[in-house]
Amino acid sequence: MVSDQQAKTCAHATLATVFQVRDNQLQVLLWQRARAPHAHAWALPGGSLDQGETLEQSIRRHLAAKVDVRELSHLEQLETRSEPNRNPRHWELATAYLGLIRADADPAVPSDTRWHAVEELPALAFDHQPIILGARERLRGKLSYSNLGFALAPATFTLSELRDLYRAALGHDLTATNLQRVLLRRHLIQPAGSRRQPGRNGGRPAQTFTYTNHILTITDHFATLRPPTQ
Amino acid sequence: MVSDQQAKTCAHATLATVFQVRDNQLQVLLWQRARAPHAHAWALPGGSLDQGETLEQSIRRHLAAKVDVRELSHLEQLETRSEPNRNPRHWELATAYLGLIRADADPAVPSDTRWHAVEELPALAFDHQPIILGARERLRGKLSYSNLGFALAPATFTLSELRDLYRAALGHDLTATNLQRVLLRRHLIQPAGSRRQPGRNGGRPAQTFTYTNHILTITDHFATLRPPTQ
DNA sequence: GCAAAAGTGTTGTGTCTACACCCATGT
DNA sequence: ACATGGGTGTAGACACAACACTTTTGC
DSSP, X not given: OOSOHHHHOBEEEEEEXXXXXXXXXXEEEEEEOOSSSSTTXXXXXXXXXXXXXXXXXXXXXXXXXXXXXXXXXXXXEEEEEOOTTSSSSSOEEEEEEEEEEOXXXXXXXXXXXXXXXXXXXXXXXXXXXXXXXXXXXXHHHHHHHBSGGGGTSOSSBOXXXXXXXXXXXXXXXXXXXXXXXXXXXXXXXXXXXXXXXXBTTBOOOXXXXXXXXXXXXXXXXXXXXXXXXX | OOSOHHHHOBEEEEEEEEEEEETTEXXXXXXXXXXXXXXXXXXXSEEEOOTTOOHHHHHHHHHTTTSOXXXXXXXXEEEEEOOTTXXXXXXEEEEEEEEEEOTTOOOOOOTTEEEEEGGGOOOBSTTHHHHHHHHHHHHHHHHHHBSGGGGTSXXXXXXXXXXXXXXXXXXXXXXXXXXXXXXXXXXXXXXXXXXXXXXXXXXXXXXXXXXXXXXXXXXXXXXXXXXXXX
16 A cells, blocks of 8 residues: 555646636736746746645745735636646646635736636646636626625725626626615625715715625525524 | 656546435545555545546546446546645655445445445545535535536435435535425426336325436526626 | 325515616716 | 606515314224
């Protein structure tokens, strides 16, 4: 069971799909590879796991080379990929994470690194394309049944601003009216007390809101087949 | 980035939380460790990843030592654990899987292996207790928003049998009446055409049902914040 | 007839979408 | 005044839980 320990070990990498809503689009942070394999293809930020660190420490360390990690408003593990040929050079597992950055942040990024609209992804290295699409599905689900919107929105926002963020992330239209009612009913947002000045064309000043809680909370536990009331 | 490849590699194990509803309880398959670390504690089945295999191949191979893997009606990846001290002997990551076995199967298991009610877990090795509880949460969620019940139920069943399975897995009571309507409305189950003979105390013969689809299907995609109708 | 188990009818509740309408501001 | 954008009121659709009631069997 343990004749040759080295032969059984395997490189392990961490990767992150970091999303931010920019220009009313859901965008993902990618860097362009300079060398083979997949030279010139775009890739998710990440790198190999160091001895003694956890996966989360690892991905935070690698992300620090691309963005100020203090800007990360959310980070959670997705899946671990293990197809033997996912990396043509050597056997390597990769654990993917989902990271989110608030829309009002504008972190500096290195010159080889750019934001790309998820709707128009460039040619991607390795298995990074399915990882990004899976991350988007996770985000879309959690926006519906949790308070994860706090990780996309600025500290205070108007409801039309929030609707624009949800529209970009969910990929479909929705009304500020109904979004307000769903989030208020669930006590996910609350009025911030101030108002926003109208634009140059006038209009009623908008109320500002904040998320009541900046820790991930599931709000829709058992949507159905829920326990009896007593 | 690649000075000493060996120093950066790390052992990798796979584990599975295999559930089956037995005696109206949700039970998990555990084996009792004979040797340190954690001698005599109970542990999830699994073992180390072999060169060139995928994580899923690995867990299927290790499970084969405990149960007939043809009995596995469902297998999906959960999370990858990486706390450096999760194994006191050496640095080892572990990727956990959720496995399900239908209630009508009765697989033979080795002498060191037993089924344990999740409500009354024995002392567990490593970080296996939180893994089991996390697996149960995943199961409970998917029973609510997908057709995953097919992996717990026999090929054909009556509605009170199915209610007993759901009750054991969800951990709360529910009525066969409403369970039937939810699952029929969603077209997850359909009448199988036959009837079950009543017991010795009489009673109306029960209709039998089958799951319409034995592939995991999400039925409750966007419970809320769903796209406009047109 | 009576108990037991299965199944149907129906009501009430809560949550959501859709849409008409009202409010507050700039020009 | 009127255009613009924000916000409220309300009606309808739907899915679900709860529970009374009916059906079909064994004894």
